[in-house]
Amino acid sequence: MIKFFVLLKLLPPFLNRKRQLDNLINSDDNALKKIGKAVKDCLENNIDKEEEKYFDEVNFRISQLISSNESVVELDSEGRKAALKISSLTKQSSRKDFWGRLLFNLIRQFNPGNCLELGTCIGVSALFQAAAIKVNSSGSLTTIELSEERFNFAQKLFAETGNDFIHSINGDVEEVLTENLSGEKFDFVFVDANHKGEALIKYFSILCNLATDNAVIIFDDINWSPDMNKAWKEIRENVNVKYSFDLFEFGVCIFSNKQVNQNKKYSLPIFSY
């Protein structure tokens, strides 16, 4: 019943999405233009030859991970060793298809210098971001993962795929951001670590000190739970958020290092998994 009301609420912005995207693309504001273009190119599957080459390489690697027999061994909540299949982690916990393409397109559009990812898992979403950085011929990516086993697997994957420029860190996001990376600045951030609303709010408050003016901050799974959705709604009201875009799966913010008088919100629901 709740899902029915959520879908009913999303129907008008869904029907209005094409017009909204055209308005964004025709806007005088560069950030709005780039968001509109990144989303539209994803929906229409517009990709040039060079992009396609890098993008296909990522998809080929994902197909290998899905058919892999490898596992990572981790401790479960009761401290017992449990083997997690790479194929399951790729299917269940990793960004692929449409959303991987959107990460790729956003990095292509914004051409960020320093990118940051919170929650590497086994490295799939980092591959999409790294592919866009390669096509851009500039930029860097730092990614943080709590699980040592997933971190080790991702590092091996990055080396095997010619992505050893990715700076991979094993540790807790909050500790790494406030200790190891406290002096850094990031132009693009993908938030996909602890899926609790409280953690999301905390990450955002730390990121406020690390994000550059006009940085793109993306929150994954904003409809994962009512708690995550509540946190997303709180974040998009923040005085340092200039624009925010609710894409149903991703919440995207354009960050301002000055307080804004009015933060503008867009709803562009995309139902693709």
Ligand SMILES: C[S@@+](CC[C@H](N)C(=O)[O-])C[C@H]1O[C@@H](n2cnc3c(N)ncnc32)[C@H](O)[C@@H]1O
């Ligand atoms: C949904 S997965 C990330 C998926 C990855 N971004 C992708 O799409 O390929 C979330 C990851 O965040 C990690 N994580 C959860 N809490 C964390 C924390 N406090 N610090 C660092 N990593 C954390 C988990 O171990 C898990 O691997």
